[in-house]
Amino acid sequence: MLLKLIKAVIRFVRWVISISVTLVLIAAGIYIYARYIEPELLIIKEEKLVTQSISIPKDTLKIVQFSDVHLGEDFTITDLKRVVERINGLKPDLIIFTGDLIDDNKGFTEVEEASVLLGQLQATYGKFAVYGNHDHGGNGTKRYAKILAAAEFKLLVNDNQYVTLENGERIHLIGIDDKLLGTVNIEKAMEGIQKSNYNLFISHAPDVADEVTGYPIDLQLSGHSHGGQVRIPFVGAPFTPPYANKYIKGKYTFEENERMVLYVNSGIGTSQVRYRLGNIPEITCFLISNS
Numbered sequence: 001m002l003l004k005l006i007k008a009v010i011r012f013v014r015w016v017i018s019i020s021v022t023l024v025l026i027a028a029g030i031y032i033y034a035r036y037i038e039p040e041l042l043i044i045k046e047e048k049l050v051t052q053s054i055s056i057p058k059d060t061l062k063i064v065q066f067s068d069v070h071l072g073e074d075f076t077i078t079d080l081k082r083v084v085e086r087i088n089g090l091k092p093d094l095i096i097f098t099g100d101l102i103d104d105n106k107g108f109t110e111v112e113e114a115s116v117l118l119g120q121l122q123a124t125y126g127k128f129a130v131y132g133n134h135d136h137g138g139n140g141t142k143r144y145a146k147i148l149a150a151a152e153f154k155l156l157v158n159d160n161q162y163v164t165l166e167n168g169e170r171i172h173l174i175g176i177d178d179k180l181l182g183t184v185n186i187e188k189a190m191e192g193i194q195k196s197n198y199n200l201f202i203s204h205a206p207d208v209a210d211e212v213t214g215y216p217i218d219l220q221l222s223g224h225s226h227g228g229q230v231r232i233p234f235v236g237a238p239f240t241p242p243y244a245n246k247y248i249k250g251k252y253t254f255e256e257n258e259r260m261v262l263y264v265n266s267g268i269g270t271s272q273v274r275y276r277l278g279n280i281p282e283i284t285c286f287l288i289s290n291s
Contacts, residue, residue: 039276045284047287048286049261051198053196066283068269075103098130099223099224100204105140118147136178169197176203198218224244225267228248250264
């Protein structure tokens with residue numbers, strides 16, 4: 001009887017050890033993937049959108065969005081070069097950057113290199129950007145503006161500007177300051193927009209969407225959330241920053257404004273902690289057509 005009991009205890013101990021080792025290996029695998037593998041990946045995510053607001057020349061208009069680069073120790077100038085090459089390979093008509101270029105302005109020194117690389121981006125109708133919270137942080141406000149100006153980006157701060165397509169139709173680009181650290185004036189930003197144009201609204205913070213559904217917006221592009229950066233299966237993102245709590249990742253539509261689509265880009269870099277899980281860094285390519 002005692003011998004049977006001893007054998008049973010030994011089997012149980014072996015089972016516990018086996019389960020423990022398995023769990024440790026799984027945890028180690030998740031850690032290695034989230035820390036060293038997923039942050040280094042980069043996908044092109046294609047989104048097809050139909051509009052009746054304007055007539056699209058050549059069947060399709062290509063708008064490319066990238067966001068939340070967070071240049072610094074973890075995402076380097078070499079990494080940014082790869083992003084530029086991937087974007088140029090898409091041959092975009094418009095390029096939109098939705099903020100957070102540098103992670104820590106006080107510690108970042110490769111300003112000229114960043115300007116040169118961003119200046120290599122090419123788009124038929126131009127390049128546009130808005131402030132993110134990290135672009136204001138660390139006394140970065142003027143530095144960010146200078147980088148973008150040198151790279152021939154138009155920085156929209158509670159302002160709008162239109163581009164005219166080859167068939168005479170217009171895209172109105174509307175951009176606001178960062179909701180967290182800037183001074184937002186939506187009413188000023190919307191001055192002069194018309195229903196007859198394709199209205200593209202740019203805000204680093206996605207939750208601003210609820211404040212603009214009363215305007216004739218066709219597409220809002222945002223970032224800020226990093227898609228949650230770490231998404232736990234069956235749970236989702238346990239943490240998102242302020243003004244990115246409701247709209248976190250991907251495409252959203254609105255009953256109160258059937259014309260409007262919001263897209264929240266998952267970003268490219270990381271912030272606070274260098275982990276990504278279930279949120280592969282992305283560049284988004286929007287194909288806008290009439291059908």
